[in-house]
Amino acid sequence: MNTKEGLLFSDALLKEIKSRFHYVDHDMNGRERLFFDNAGGSFRLKSAVDQFARIDALPDCPERIHELAIFLQDVQARGTEDLRTILNAKGGSVYASLTASGGMFDMVRAIAEHIPGTNIVTTVLEHPSSFDAMTLYAERTGKALRVAKSNPVTGGIDVQDIVSLVDADTAVLSVIYASNISGAKLDIQEVVRQARAIKPDLYIVVDAVQHAPHGLIDLQATPVDGINIAPYKFFGCRGSGMSWLSERASVLPHHKLAGKKKDFWDLGSAAPWQFAVVSEIVNYVCWLGSQSVTPNDRRALFASGIHSIELHERALLSRMLNGSASTPGLRQMKNVKVFLDYEDLTKRDLILAIGIENLEHAQAVREYERRGVIVYERVATSLYSKRMLHSFGLEGAVRVSPLHCHSVADIDKFLQITHEISRAFNSTEVGGVR
Missing domain, CATH: 3.40.640.10 (Type I PLP-dependent aspartate aminotransferase-like (Major domain))
Known part of the structure; x- marks a missing residue:
């Protein structure tokens, strides 16, 4: 099996996964949202x-x-x-x-x-x-x-x-x-x-x-x-x-x-x-592992579960980057830049750094939030970001970090919103700047 591009969970399994976490599709006030800031934390298991x-x-x-x-x-x-x-x-x-x-x-x-x-x-x-x-x-x-x-x-x-x-x-x-x-x-x-x-x-x-x-x-x-x-x-x-x-x-x-x-x-x-x-x-994680291997010792189940998470997330990463026949990926969007875009997805976790032309990174985060998406700005004025960003020759980026709880539909919605934002701030009708 070629897993360089990842392997998605079945729809039935993903539905069960989502049910085990708090606030995957809605915030605490019941509003629909995509929480793509899991590198700053993560969805919480209800059982935890x-x-x-x-x-x-x-x-x-x-x-x-x-x-x-x-x-x-x-x-x-x-x-x-x-x-x-x-x-x-x-x-x-x-x-x-x-x-x-x-x-x-x-x-x-x-x-x-x-x-x-x-x-x-x-x-x-x-x-x-x-x-x-x-x-x-x-x-x-x-x-x-x-x-x-x-x-x-x-x-x-x-x-x-x-x-x-x-x-x-x-x-x-x-x-x-x-x-x-x-x-x-x-x-x-x-x-x-x-x-x-x-x-x-x-x-x-x-x-x-x-x-x-x-x-x-x-x-x-x-x-x-x-x-x-x-x-x-x-x-x-x-x-x-x-x-x-x-x-x-x-x-x-x-x-x-x-x-x-x-x-x-x-x-x-x-x-x-x-x-x-x-x-x-x-x-x-052991429960996830038991979906694909015969129960053995706890470490074997855990390893199987983490491996399935890794493959699903790799498939989501590939979808974000490359899109589909109906939805362009980040790599295909004219006014979107994927920073540090390394081709070998086996060497990457599910985190992306992007930029949108004519849009400052913190403002981009606010534009995403207006459309029901939570991402995070990594900027050189932050003590948590400056050293790393400057080592890459960057002054900032929008960090996007979904989790294995997300679906292809979630990724496609994010891509559509990103395309909408990039067009809004790079429209020829307003001279490329709003």
Whole structure:
């Protein structure tokens, strides 16, 4: 089967998928809309929101011996194992924090402050939570910060541009799994292989927040020392970040209560709902996986589910770019520019950066909203965008990020609205400018 252009869910399955999420086709006020800003969050699973409320409503402390305390301990244990299921992680420690950004700062600090070396390496496409953490601890420890440049053709970072900065004196390498502007996926497996060929005991940290909902992560194939995800970008709830640390990274000095084990990272009382939400995410993806494979172990079902998400999203990406006989794609629209448009869709997650001639990006976002579409402007005046955009030679873009819950009809509606906006602001009747 040729899946380079993706493979759509059946209509019946997509209908069932949509029914499991809140607000896919309408906002909270009942108004029809297309929510294409899932890179800034994601649709919420109804079951995840329900479990959040159910578990957090309990007054019981899990550090007790009575029945409901033991129930909460089991919730945490299942959620811990389910994070390992997402990552295919063996051993090490799971760390629940308020945000994925907080988890990243903590992991970078522990490694940078306690692993000898003269330099640390990262990339220009990192989220500020990892780039700023690396910058801060490079300054505090007197290490040189080395930054790999982006590739404006692929929208990502070439492996060689990363590993060429690694040497025997590199203390830590921090890389993002996929760009949150272009959707380009980095070849993490090859980065790890080549970097460790240069320095076998190199510590490597990965920001998987953007990529986790869109493709499979396998720490057995990419053995790193720290990795984080954000459940709110993965069909879950805000107020939680989940990280995993390798056995050697987990015992590095870090903030913890003196009486806890050396590899324990949580501070204060746990919030069991964080773990319950992770389990609901895994339950859902495993349910998707069961549509195409015979039930086996939980990781196999999860891998099957994520693969089906990846293929459906790739088909949606192809439709947005190439359109159909009845609906022109973004590539065919005269006054629309697809930035960082790399042909090989197997190397991209479902994120697009576009521009419309004669229309400033923030204004374009408002024009989309007027027509019932939510997208997001990435502009160089934003601390979350400037460094990445400038690395590509851009001052801004409109970021478009649907999710696997969307249908071909949703994509076609977006394309028709984009065509309408581009014509409205590039009409010859008004001299090309409105």
